[in-house]
Amino acid sequence: MGKTAALRTSGRFGVRQIAIIGMLSAISIILGLSGFGFIPLPTAKATIMQIPVIIGAILDGPLVGAMIGLLFGLFSIVQSLTTPNILSFAFINPLVSVLPRVLIGITAYYAYKLTWGRHEGLRIGISAIVGSLTNTFGVLTMIYLLYAAQFAAARGIGLDAAAKVIYGVALVNGIPEAIIAMAICVPVIMAIKKRYKN
Structure with missing residues (x-):
């Protein structure tokens, strides 16, 4: 077993893994703070902030991906506290903002x-799609399970329509996000892997 493979399975991080976690987490935070992490679509905004998590997971294993996802999720809490919006009440809860982001790296x-x-x-490409959909459906499912009534009130809809609206958002956002994640992750990761081999 090679050194990198051993680090993936031992639960310990080497210098390279720590550097990758720091670098990719910083990229996620910069994308969020700058607004570049959100791509405007006709009906909503698609996020690409899950992409560094996916890249870290594929390159260096689920623990690295989970750590980048953890930092992504913690940033979401801070952002919800400092620049609140109508759904910030949900994103303050780590079950909504952190858990699905940790799972991105694992899935x-x-x-x-x-x-x-x-x-x-x-x-x-398949990995990028799975990771991206984990983010979209994971976050929105937790909102539905924990905050359906508050979500309905915030959106001005009936409680019986909450599931339809939430999963409608998941489809409208989730499919473009997954396509964008695939389009970015495939060439980036293949280029990095090629450099590793050389």
Whole structure:
């Protein structure tokens, strides 16, 4: 077993892993603070802040991905406290803002590892889609489970319509986000892997 593989399975972080966690977490935070982490669409804004989590998970394993996701989630809490919006009441809860972001790294890594075939681009693409959808559906599912009534009140809709609206947002946002994540992750990760080999 190589040194990198051993670090992935031992639960310990080497210098490179710590550097990657710091660098990719900083990228997520910069994307969020600058507004570049959100791409305007006709009906909503698609986020790309999950992409550093996916990249870290595929390159260096689920623990690295989970740590980047943890920092992404903690940043979401801070952002909800400092620049609140109508859904900040939900994002202050770590079950909404942190847990799904930690799971991005885990689901993306195992989607990559469990995808059969030699086509590296396909494996990365599937992993990026899975990780991105984990973020979208994970966050919105937790909002529905924990805050359906508050969400309905904030949106001015009936409680019976909350699930339809929440999962409508998940589809409208989730599909473009997954496509964007795939389009960015595939060339970036393949370029980094090629550099590793060289």
